[in-house]
Amino acid sequence: MPPGDWYVEEETFGYIQGVLLRERLQRHRSPFQNMEVIDSQLFxxxxxxxxxxxxSEWDEFMYHEMLVHVPLVTHPxxxxxxVIGGGDGGTxxxxxxxxxxxxxxxxxDASVIENSQKFLPSISNGAFQNxxxxxxxxxxxxYVREHPGEFDVVLVDSTDPVGPAIPLFEEPFYRDVYKTLAEDGLLAAQSSSPLYMVSDLQAQVRNLRAVFPIVRTYLGLVPAYPGGLWSYTIASKRYDPVRVGKADIAARLSREAITPRYYSPDIHHAAFVLPPFIAEILS
Amino acid sequence: MPPGDWYVEEETFGYIQGVLLRERLQRHRSPFQNMEVIDSQLFxxxxxxxxxxxxSEWDEFMYHEMLVHVPLVTHPxxxxxxVIGGGDGGTxxxxxxxxxxxxxxxxxDASVIENSQKFLPSISNGAFQNxxxxxxxxxxxxYVREHPGEFDVVLVDSTDPVGPAIPLFEEPFYRDVYKTLAEDGLLAAQSSSPLYMVSDLQAQVRNLRAVFPIVRTYLGLVPAYPGGLWSYTIASKRYDPVRVGKADIAARLSREAITPRYYSPDIHHAAFVLPPFIAEILS
Structure with missing residues (x-):
């Protein structure tokens, strides 16, 4: 290991990724999880x-723009x-x-919101005060069980399907989301690494297909995540994200004065193009 | 660091990536470079x-298919x-x-070809015997200086722009490549990480633009590389890779009986779609 204080994350599949730290800012144990805020040279x-x-401050826009703009532009x-989860406020x-x-x-977990606002304010950028x-x-x-028929879009911005987050990836929850959605509603969720968490992605897509008529997985970069590539899945009652026209997306972004740094009308469509080896695991 | 024998690669930008090893197979010092062959659990x-x-055996198809099929399908x-470099034979x-x-x-470096054939035969898959x-x-x-006007396509499959490979990223070399190409010829080269080697990518594209009328950068996954995303650049005298029709690509792959695992007609076009923050560094 090179000198310096490194934050190293080990994955079960025999992979580590680490970033050189400038500072360890906060360590907190909530009733739900252990939390740490670190400051790294790269991210x-x-x-x-x-x-x-x-x-991370550096790449949060890639993840959040793709989790949010793709479904919100798909719904007219x-x-x-x-929003379920998403305590950092970027979603x-x-x-x-x-x-x-x-x-x-x-x-x-209230402490995720509190610590994110305190240490990572650039991510929510005032959203919690809006x-x-x-x-x-x-x-x-x-919450979803108790609020049927109330939403146009549900966004699941959760941790990975490990421990307490597992139910958010399972069929009973998706049935409740279906009920909480209007008759033309749709769900978008982060859906794991298509490279290193293939069985998680497959299980989630299978569960979504059991409930929703339209299920589409798309890809985007998140350099701070293992492998650098992440997947998201939209499950929809009526609107199909691949049928939204590029000109319509451009007009929508312009009208709403949204200037994303990762997302664009072309990226919207390119994100649904899966390399054959990834399409195969979802077939 | 978790227990076990890890291959860890440190990048100057404060990033490490490591894979758990099953075995260290070979270590060799040639007149040109230090070479190692490792066997990892993941790759x-x-x-x-x-x-x-x-x-790596696991992800070589992603890199090699994108370096080769995109330019070879662009040229009719x-x-x-x-092929310059590419001693593992995948290109x-x-x-x-x-x-x-x-x-x-x-x-x-003859020893790259020898050791790749000995330890990584699945990558070249008999190509050197063809x-x-x-x-x-x-x-x-x-070689390029001494062979003007002889090639339709030049593929530069080199190491990164460090040490002895530096001239392969500079304008004088690209001028020689221009001369070695037919009047409708084109070059494709790996062009560094668009996330972590931005100034290398910018310099290379600037050098190519000084010589060729059409210069297009495209992206693809290479999980074993830092960040997981890699860029390639085509520099062309006549044919523009973004103007090749998807149906033509599909017909070509079918006629030539090529069944890629990463590349496809849709991927050909999606690869040229740059997220705005990457398009900006190339503007």
């Missing part, structure tokens, strides 16, 4: 939950948007970029 | 040159193809997938 400040890097008029912030939205965020947003500290599983 | 066997992982009838093998080609490979291929142990810089 800037990063949020770590239970030993897994969740987001999403107003009632539910909520991109939902608020769309001026017609009135989002509700349900995060189980009067259009409502933020609840509650269990997303229960 | 299988890997070739390491001067401390930088060059290719590439027969005379020059030569994909050139030979196109039945009309008669490739010449110029590799400076009677259509000619393999020369020579300096690519000199």
């Amino acid at each position: 800037g400040r990063c949020l770590v939950l239970d030993g897994a890097l969740q987001t 008029d999403a107003r009632r948007v539910l 909520l912030r991109r939902v608020l970029d769309h001026p017609q939205t009135e989002p509700i965020q349900v995060e189980i 009067p259009r947003a409502e933020v609840l500290i509650a269990d997303g599983l229960q | 299988g066997r890997c070739l390491v040159l001067d401390g930088a992982l060059q290719t 009838d590439a027969r005379r193809v020059l 030569l093998r994909r050139v030979l997938d196109h039945p009309q080609t008669e490739p010449i490979q110029v590799e400076i 009677p259509r291929a000619e393999v020369l142990i020579a300096d690519g810089l000199q």
Whole structure:
């Protein structure tokens, strides 16, 4: 190991990724998880939950723009948007970029929001203070069960399918999400690494296909995650994300004055193009 | 560091990536470089040159298919193809997938070819024994200077722009490549990480633009490389890779009986779609 203080993340599949640290800023144990905030030379400040890097100042836009803009542009008029998880605020912030939205965020762990606002304010960029947003500290599983028919879009911005997050990847939850969605509603969720967590991705897509008629997986870069590539999946009752025209996307971004750094009309469509070896694992 | 024997690669930008090893197979010092062959749990066997992982059994198809098929499909009838470097044979093998080609490979270091054939035979998969291929142990810089007007396509499959490989990324070499190409010829080269080697990529594209009228950078996954994303650049006298029709690509692959695992007609076009933050560094 080279000299210096390194944050090293080990994956079960025999892989480590590490970043040289400038500082370890915070360590906190909540009733739900262990949290750490580190400051790295390459990625800037990063949020770590239970030993897994969740987001970094440097690359958060890649993850959050793809999780949010792809589904919100697919739905022609999403107003009632539910965010489950996402305590760093990067998802909520991109939902608020769309001026017609009135989002509700349900995060189980208040301390993720508190520490993210304190140490990583550039990620939420004031989203938690926006009067259009409502933020609840509650269990997303229960919230969804208790609010049928109330949302146009549900975004699941959770940790990986390990430990307490497992139910957020399973069929009973997706059935509840189906019920909480309007008749033209849709869900988008992070869906693991298509390179290193293939069986997780396959199981999640299988569970979504058991519930929703349209299920589409798309890809995007997240350099701070193992492998650098991440997948997202949209499960939809009516609107198909690959059928949204590029000109319509461009007009929408222009009208709503959204200038993403990762997402674009061309990226929207390119993200659904899967290399054959990835298409195969989802066939 | 977790227990076990790890191959760890440190990047100057404060990043490490490591794979758990099953075995260290070979260590060799040639007149040109230090070479190592390792066997890892995640990537299988890997070739390491001067401390930088060059290719692995697991992901070599992603790199080699993108370096070769994109330019060879862009040129409507590439027969005379020059490969510079590429001692593992993965590039030569994909050139030979196109039945009309008669490739010449110029590799400076015979021991890379020898050790790759001995320890990583699945990568070249018999390419060096193919009677259509000619393999020369020579300096690519000199070879190009001495063979004007002889090639349809030149593929530069080199190490990164460090040490002895630096001239392969500079304008004088590109001027010689321009001369060695037919009047409708084109070059394709690996062009560094668009995430972590931005100034290398910018310099290379600037040098290519000084010589060729059409210069296009495209992206592809290479999980074994830092960041997981790699860039390639085509520099062309006449044919523009973004103007090749998808149906034409599909017909070509079908006619030539090529069944890639990463490349496809849709991937050909998606690869040229750059996220705005990458397009900006090339503007």
